[in-house]
Amino acid sequence: MTGEVAVLGAGMHPWGKWGRGFVEYGVAAARAALADAGLEWRDVGSIVGADTVRGGYPGYVAGATFARALGWQGARVASVYAACASGAQAVAAARAQILAGLADVVLVVGADAAPKGFFRPAGGDRPDDPDWLRFRVLGATNPTYFGLYARRRMAVHGDTVEDFAQVKVKNSALGALNPYARYRKRVSADEVAASAVVADPLRLLDICATSDGGAALVLSSLEFARRRGVTEPVRIRAVSTVTPTYPNTVLDLPDIATDSAAAAEPATETFRASIARAAYEEAGVGPEDLSLAEVYDLSTALELQWYEDLGLCGEGEGAKLLREGATAPGGRIPVNMSGGLASFGEAVPAQAIAQVCELTWQLRGEAGDRQVEHARVGITANQGLFGHGSAVIAVR
Amino acid sequence: MVAGWFAGDGDDFTLLGTRCSACASVFFPREDGWCRNPGCAGGDLAEIPLSRRGRVWSYTDSRYRPPSPYVTDPELPWEPYTLIAVELAAERIVVLGQAVPGVTVADLAVGAEVEVVAGVLHEDGETVWTTWQWRPTGVTA
Numbered sequence: 001m002t003g004e005v006a007v008l009g010a011g012m013h014p015w016g017k018w019g020r021g022f023v024e025y026g027v028a029a030a031r032a033a034l035a036d037a038g039l040e041w042r043d044v045g046s047i048v049g050a051d052t053v054r055g056g057y058p059g060y061v062a063g064a065t066f067a068r069a070l071g072w073q074g075a076r077v078a079s080v081y082a083a084c085a086s087g088a089q090a091v092a093a094a095r096a097q098i099l100a101g102l103a104d105v106v107l108v109v110g111a112d113a114a115p116k117g118f119f120r121p122a123g124g125d126r127p128d129d130p131d132w133l134r135f136r137v138l139g140a141t142n143p144t145y146f147g148l149y150a151r152r153r154m155a156v157h158g159d160t161v162e163d164f165a166q167v168k169v170k171n172s173a174l175g176a177l178n179p180y181a182r183y184r185k186r187v188s189a190d191e192v193a194a195s196a197v198v199a200d201p202l203r204l205l206d207i208c209a210t211s212d213g214g215a216a217l218v219l220s221s222l223e224f225a226r227r228r229g230v231t232e233p234v235r236i237r238a239v240s241t242v243t244p245t246y247p248n249t250v251l252d253l254p255d256i257a258t259d260s261a262a263a264a265e266p267a268t269e270t271f272r273a274s275i276a277r278a279a280y281e282e283a284g285v286g287p288e289d290l291s292l293a294e295v296y297d298l299s300t301a302l303e304l305q306w307y308e309d310l311g312l313c314g315e316g317e318g319a320k321l322l323r324e325g326a327t328a329p330g331g332r333i334p335v336n337m338s339g340g341l342a343s344f345g346e347a348v349p350a351q352a353i354a355q356v357c358e359l360t361w362q363l364r365g366e367a368g369d370r371q372v373e374h375a376r377v378g379i380t381a382n383q384g385l386f387g388h389g390s391a392v393i394a395v396r
Numbered sequence: 397m398v399a400g401w402f403a404g405d406g407d408d409f410t411l412l413g414t415r416c417s418a419c420a421s422v423f424f425p426r427e428d429g430w431c432r433n434p435g436c437a438g439g440d441l442a443e444i445p446l447s448r449r450g451r452v453w454s455y456t457d458s459r460y461r462p463p464s465p466y467v468t469d470p471e472l473p474w475e476p477y478t479l480i481a482v483e484l485a486a487e488r489i490v491v492l493g494q495a496v497p498g499v500t501v502a503d504l505a506v507g508a509e510v511e512v513v514a515g516v517l518h519e520d521g522e523t524v525w526t527t528w529q530w531r532p533t534g535v536t537a
Contacts, residue, residue, distance in 0.1 A: 117463065118460075120465075121465070123464075132465060133398070133425075135462060135463065135465050135466050136467075137398060137517070137527060138479060138492060138493065138494060139458055139462035139466035139468075139477070139494075141460075144456050144479050147457070148455065148479070148492075150456075151455060151456055151506070152453065155506035156506070197459050199457060199459065200456050200457045200501045201456075202456075246435075247421075247433075247488075249490070251481050251490050251492060256424075256425060256492050257489055257490060257492060259489070260421060260422040260423065260424075260487050260489040261489070262420060262487050262488045263416070263421040263422070264435060
C-alpha cells in the first residue's frame with residue numbers, strides 16, 4: 001500500500017457534440033472542480049493535463065493550455081498521453097507529486113472535442129505506427145475489434161446478443177438520470193435489436209459513440225484537506241498503471257497479431273485482469289469489498305468482460321451476473337451507475353477522470369437518483385491503446 | 397507498403413515472421429530490431445514462414461466504410477468485408493486478416509480451419525496492392 005490522497009473537488013462539462021474547442025470544456029470542468037473544492041485557481045500548486053490530439057501534436061499542449069486559459073499563475077505543469085488511460089495517468093502523476101511533497105494541491109483536467117464517426121490515426125504515411133497499419137492494411141476500426149471480442153464470448157461462453165443488449169438497457173436507464181451524460185433517453189432491447197449492424201454481432205446501440213466532454217479533479221494531501229476542515233474526504237487509495245506481461249495472447253487494439261507463446265508461457269491472468277489486480281493489491285481491498293464499479297464499456301459485450309476481469313464473477317459468468325441483476329442498481333455490485341460510455345460516449349482524455357468524478361459523487365452520497373446506498377469503496381477500470389492499463393480505487 | 401510480411405504465390409504463399417535465435421520467440425508482423433521476450437538476453441532474428449493453416453479464433457465484419465488511411469472508392473457503394481483472427485498452432489500466435497472476397501460471417505465458426513492466400517487490398521491505375529487473406533479450407537472460389 002502507498003499513501004492516500006484526498007479528492008477535494010470533482011467537476012464536468014456536460015458531454016455531447018457541442019462543436020466547440022476542447023479548452024472550453026476543460027476550463028468549465030476545472031472551474032466546477034475548483035468551486036466544488038472551495039478553492040481558487042491560485043491555490044493550486046500543480047496542474048496535470050490529460051492530452052488531447054490537436055493539429056497532430058498529441059501531448060505537447062494539455063497541461064499548459066488549461067493553465068493559460070485559467071490564467072498563468074506559475075503552477076508546476078505536466079501533460080500525459082496514454083490514449084484512453086490518459087486520465088488515469090494524469091491522476092497517477094498528480095498523486096505522485098502530492099505523496100512526494102512536491103505539491104499540496106493538484107488540478108487534473110482532461111477534455112476533448114472528438115471527431116465524428118470512427119476514430120482514425122493521424123495523417124500521413126506512417127507504417128511504423130501500429131495504429132496506422134491496422135487501418136491501412138486491414139481497415140480494422142475499433143468496432144471491428146469489439147466485434148471480435150463479442151463473437152469470441154458467444155462461442156466460448158455462450159453469451160447472446162440479447163445479453164449484450166441488456167447492458168445497453170441498464171446503462172441507458174442510468175444515463176437518463178445523469179445530467180452530465182450525452183444520451184439521456186432509456187433504450188429498450190428492441191431498439192438495440194433494430195439498430196444497424198456495425199461489426200457483427202454488434203449493432204450501433206451496442207457501441208459507444210464519440211463525444212465532446214471534459215472532466216476535472218482537485219486532489220490534495222490528506223493534511224491539506226484536514227487544514228481546510230475536510231475531515232472525511234473521498235480518498236484515492238490506488239492507481240494502477242500496469243503494462244501487459246509478455247506474451248500478451250489476447251488480440252489487443254491496435255495490434256494485427258498477438259505475441260507468440262511459442263517460447264514463453266503466457267501468464268495465467270489476462271492483461272485486463274492484471275490491471276484490476278494491481279489496483280486491489282495497492283489498495284488492500286478485493287472485489288468483495290466494492291460498493292460499485294465504473295468500467296470502460298466501449299461495447300456492451302466488453303462490459304461483461306470487465307465483470308470477469310475485475311473478479312466480480314468467474315470467467316465466463318459475466319452474462320449470468322448481468323441476468324441476475326447483480327450489476328444493476330440495488331444489486332450486489334452495481335456497474336456503470338454513471339451510465340457509462342454507453343451514455344457518455346468517448347472523449348478520450350476525459351473519460352478516466354469522469355469515472356473518478358462519478359466515484360467521488362457516489363462515495364459522498366451526492367449522486368442523486370443514481371446513488372448507490374452506503375457506498376464505501378469504488379473501482380474504475382479502463383485500458384488505453386498500446387498497452388496502457390488503468391484502474392483507480394477510491395474509498396470513504 | 398509493408399515489406400517482407402508475406403511471399404510466394406499460389407500454394408507457396410506464406411506470411412513471413414521472424415524468430416529469435418536465442419529463445420525461439422516468433423514475431424509477426426516481423427520484428428527485425430530486437431527480441432521482445434523480457435526473459436531473453438537477445439539473439440539474431442531470422443526470417444521464417446508462418447504456418448499456412450490455422451483455426452478461427454474469432455471473426456467479424458465491417459458494415460460501414462472504414463476511414464482513411466484505408467483506401468476505398470467513395471464513388472462506389474460500400475461492400476462489407478469480413479475480418480478473421482486466426483490461431484496458428486505451431487507459432488501459438490493469433491493473426492488478424494481480411495477474409496477472401498465473398499466469405500461472410502455466415503460462412504464462419506470459431507474453431508473452423510482456414511488457410512492463408514494471396515489477395516488484393518486494392519488497385520489503382522498504377523499499382524496493385526497485394527495482401528494476405530484468410531480462406532476457409534475446402535473453398536477454392
